Amino acid sequence: MRIFLPVIAGNSLKTASLFVNRSILSQMLLLGLPLLAFVLLLLFYTNGRIVENIVNHTVARNAQFQTRIMALALEQLLAEARNHLLILAAGALDKQSMVRRLKLQIRSSNFHYREIAFIGLAPENKYLLLNYMGDIITVPPDVTMRTLSGPFHNVGSARLPGRVNVGQPLEVSYAFVPVSNSVQSLTFHVLRFSTPVHDAKGNFQGVLALSLDLAAMRDVVSAFSSDGAAGDGKESTNVRSLFFDRDGWMLFQSEKPNVEQRETPLSSDTVRAGFRGDFGRPGFSQAFRPAPDYLNYWDMVINVQNRRVGRISLPETGALWGDGQLRVEGVNYVPVTTPADTDDERNVIGGLAVLDSSFTATRTGTQLFSVYAFCFFGGMLLLGICLARITRAADKQLHALAVELQSRNEQNRDDPLVLPLLLPALEKIKGASNILLERLHGAMEHRLFRQAEATALSQREPVEDLPEPGNVPSxxxxxxxxxxxxxxxxxxxxxxxxxxxxxxxxxxxxxxxxxxxxxxxxxxxxxxxxxxxxxxxxxxxxxxxxxxxxxxxxxxxxxxxxxxxxxxxxxxxxxxxxxxxxxxxxxxxxxxxxxxxxxxxxxxxxxxxxxxxxxxxxxxxxxxxxxxxxxxxxxxxxxxxxxxxxSLRNRKEDIPALLMHFLAEAVTARRPGMSRTIPKISRGALARLMRYDWPGNVRELKNILTNALTFCEKNLILAENIPIESGDDAPAMSHEGGEWYADKPGLAAAQRAQDNDWGKKFVQLNPRQKEILPRIMSLGSVSRQEYRALAGDNISVRTALYDLQAFVRLGIVRKEGRGPALRYLVVSSGDALDRAKGYTV
Missing domain, CATH: 3.40.50.300 (P-loop containing nucleotide triphosphate hydrolases)
Incomplete structure (x- = not known):
């Protein structure tokens, strides 16, 4: 804004006069903005520096703590597997005893193991058992020997008593395994434990192998990575957990826990998004290894191999996780180990990386923004107090002018505004407003008339872009x-x-x-x-x-x-x-x-x-x-x-296709001599169908369209032919006896009551009775033998008698005669049944 007033020299009164004579906008800029900017800059800088350090430190410690807990849970699972193997090795090792023990453990606890194999010195002492969906399956010897990744080819050779050998994660496939009277191919992802078995005299008897299902390890990290895992009832941080082996191959990621997760295939698609590298490790086809140029990742792998715990803060290092396709704020990693032969050492079998994409610092910044906003509005309040005296007079006059204008707008008045003397600028506004009031009043009346006319014509125009009947399934x-x-x-x-x-x-x-x-x-x-x-x-x-x-x-x-x-x-x-x-x-x-x-x-x-x-x-x-x-x-x-x-209310975009389907079906079913042309739908009728909530779903839509097809004229269905309540202009509806009826001309209250009663009777019949009833109506009466013939499916005498007694109980037929001459006579005509089926929803 440019101001052309000269600078006035003199005493303070002249300087104050210069400030007062400025516009309201200039006064606000000169008085309010410098003060507000100073307060906000000071507050933002001070709080931002303090909170940034606190939040970053806290987030890093909490994330590392959660990662360690997850690693401890995995190591506990591995220790349980090791103990289970030693317990099994201490008992009877014949196949029958082993099957009984395994079935007992499956019933008594959560059994996480897929393979149990004993490799004895003699061929007859070798067997392999699989745990598949709670059943113990014996793998034939020929299948076992053909499987190169099976336990007979991949177990440790050490024979020291009590020693447990842990292999690397494997993908093992068994072809042609008998499962539930069929032959299937089974694929498992396992971590195999093996230990030598000795008799009471210390003689080597063979090797016992036990394979832990990697899905169980995936379930452990998924439980810690899911919402609410912290136990406080709130959503946990948005994390993804990744398990990789000691050579850096990504094996699986955490998933959202569900009832059937155990059978969900292992995957690492999300955490490896954006990475380039090798897919498929020997012995594990789904493994993925990033390329060597991802330095952050391989630094993490090296640290895990050296049993070191750490964190990668990606925003600090300037690097990205997987080329930035997965937005990650930080990566915490920890090695996953198992006990070694000596008590002071542990073997690293892999590493656990937790990808924190919660951006807690960002959310904290958002919360700080609310504090800053509060301070901003506080500053605005101070600014408003300073400007209150300046704007009070003008505000009162503007408010009075607005009230008069609003009053005339609501009452469609065109008389001139009558107000006390206003400021010069407001006087000009008042004069221009008096002219506009008269012109706007006339223009509004003309526009409303043309709009109503155009709307009425548009609502009665047929819709041209509906699906063709040939494009809709019949x-x-x-x-x-x-x-x-x-x-x-x-x-x-x-x-x-x-x-x-x-x-x-x-x-x-x-x-x-x-x-x-x-x-x-x-x-x-x-x-x-x-x-x-x-x-x-x-x-x-x-x-x-x-x-x-x-x-x-x-x-x-x-x-x-x-x-x-x-x-x-x-x-x-x-x-x-x-x-x-x-x-x-x-x-x-x-x-x-x-x-x-x-x-x-x-x-x-x-x-x-x-x-x-x-x-x-x-x-x-x-x-x-x-x-x-x-x-x-x-x-x-x-x-x-x-x-x-x-429900139909959740897929209203299908209403046009359903509309053409049901209209084509209804037109095809018309009696000979009636028009077989599918009528068009007006825009108003389609809009009414799209606005309705459809409590009766597709069945209600079919009944509504059948009714509309009956009462439409000139082969065009209008909005008034749609007997539903869908807006202020919908036809009146009545709700009688739990069922809806449209107030159609010629349908008297007594007729509606009769149809409603027939509708209640009809819905109580079973499908067989509903199918046979129209034929009984056309015959007028029926015997028990004739009813059995109409059923056509060799129903028993007792069933036929039950159906006929149900008709009598509902008042549809009445009995006449006795013995062989007993017949069931129809009480009413078939028209009542047709109306009941047509009007009942």
Whole structure:
């Protein structure tokens, strides 16, 4: 800003007059900024120097302390392995005794070992045992001898009693090992311990080897590196831990702990990001060694080889970790050792490096910034006090002017502003404001009118960029969003294995569709796919449906029944709504899944079955909100693989594709003579669909679109044809009896009550009853024999009688006649059922 006032010479009054006559901005700059800048510079410099030294020293000590604790935990694990080996060597070494001892230890403690081998002097005294998923597996001798990295080729040759030899970390692969009635190839990453075995007379008998799973070491460092490892309930520092061998090969990094981490492959991808070097050490294909020009790394390796502890502060040295792709503030390292032959020495098997990327000093600087901000606002307060007298008069006049302008704006008034005499500049503003008030009022009315007109026309225009019907799948999982692609990927992966699958999702999200997709993509696609609703049948009928019965098991059992498990032989069985099963049914399912055998009602023998089991539920089966009604052991049997179907509210970007899919499906199903052209969707209708929260998910969307297709005109679905509440302009909705109805013209209150009652009845039927009911409606009446014929799957007399009694109990049919002449007459017409299925969500 440039000021053209001359410097006035004279007494102090003239100098004060020069200051007062300046603008408000000039006075603020001349009085406030120098004082505020002086206070802030002094505070920043003093506090910054002090805190920087304290924080850097504290962070270094804490990080080094955490690294030492992790190394001690690893060394304790190695010492336990050494002690386990000596304990095993002191006992019976025949194969049967060793298997019994190992199984006992697996049941009683966390068993971290993969290989147990005894190399006796005679060939018959050699054996190799593997621990795979809690089972002890005997490796055939020919496989053992072919495996060059196995214990028969890689054990120490020392024969001194009590001496334990520790090898280097290895990757060992066994081909064609019998596992659970199949032959598999097993690969382990182990650290092998071996010790000579002598008899009571001191004669050398052989060598006993015990291999520690490197995943157990990875679990130890992962536990210390995870959030909350400090035990204070807060997040720990953001660290990554790396284990490398004594030659500098990176072997594995810490991972986020989870239930199935033990089977997660070892990896060092994150910590070696940006490094250049060699990949694959002999005997360990996944190992990585950086190039020699990474001096910081190799200095650390040399120090570890010399059993020295240290820290690399990267910002201080100016170097980067892995060319800077992984931002690291400091690296703490410590050697990991095992006891040597003498008590005063220890052998270095590798090193542990902890990469601290928490940037604690940076976060501390952020906290200091808040202190500095407080000081800044304090300085501003002092500045405000100095400027208060200067700006008070102008502020009052500006406030009065703003109040008058706001009042006229809110009331759409165009009368002139009436205020006391203002400062000259404000008087000019008041005159210009009076002119603008009138012009803005007219312009606003014109703009609002044109905007409302344009909006109304735009909302009734068809959307042109919707997916083409040919580009949308006609069946299966419809959608192109990331969550649907992830769901499809999970389905494909689940279809490639034989494990049981638990499908969890809200009602209407397509759990049965996911189950069918898994079946069709699996090798069992040519087999049957049977779905049983566990919540629609009572306990006795569900047991009979699932497990079947033999002839004569009860009074009406004139013919044997295989049950769903055997009926789906070679295919897939879906247990829908499994969370509603009674405790007795849960107990039977648990035994069946554990043994893969069933016992039909009345049978004295178990029948094996080859059926893949899928289960579906719309509620969580475990947790505090379940009330403990579902067995945890059954849950873990079913949830070998868990797939969660996403709700529609979480993938609204799929609504256009689903919209075209359901409209094409509804148009195809129309009666002959009706239009088969897929209607267009207006912008207003699509916006209403996208704003809705969809509590009923995809099923609700399908019902809404079917309803809209019925009432739309001129082959265009408008916003008023969408019977949902989605904004201020949505049509009125009524909630009666737990179900939603749109207030459509011609639908009287009595008719809605009737449809709602039919909807309640319809949802209580099992899938078989829902399929047969429309045909019974068209016939008007049915006998028990005719019902069995309509079922078409050779259901028993007892099942047919149960279904018909359920119809009678719900008031859908009534009995007439007795004995062989007994018939079940339909109470109402089929139109009520169609409306109930159409309006019930």
């Amino acid at each position: 069946h299966g999982l419809v959608g192109f969003s990331a969550v649907v692609q992830s769901l499809k990927s999970q389905v494909q992966k689940a279809a490639q294995v034989k494990a049981d699958v638990l499908i969890v999702g809200e009602t209407g999200t397509g759990k049965e569709l996911v189950a069918e997709a898994i079946h069709q993509a699996s090798e069992r696609a040519d087999g049957p796919f049977i779905a049983i609703n566990c919540g629609a049948l009572d306990e006795a009928l569900l047991m009979d449906t699932l497990f079947g019965h033999v002839q004569g098991a009860f009074t009406e059992a004139k013919h044997p029944r295989k049950g769903a498990f055997l009926a789906a032989e070679g295919g897939t069985l879906l247990l829908d709504e499994v969370g509603n099963a009674t405790p007795k049914v849960q107990q039977a399912l648990l035994r069946t899944l554990a043994t893969r055998r069933i016992r039909p009602l009345g049978a004295d023998y178990d029948v094996p079955f080859d059926t893949r089991i899928l289960a579906a539920t719309n509620a969580e089966l475990t947790g505090e909100n379940t009330g403990g009604t579902f067995r945890e052991d059954l849950y873990y049997r079913l949830a070998v693989i868990t797939i969660r179907t996403p």
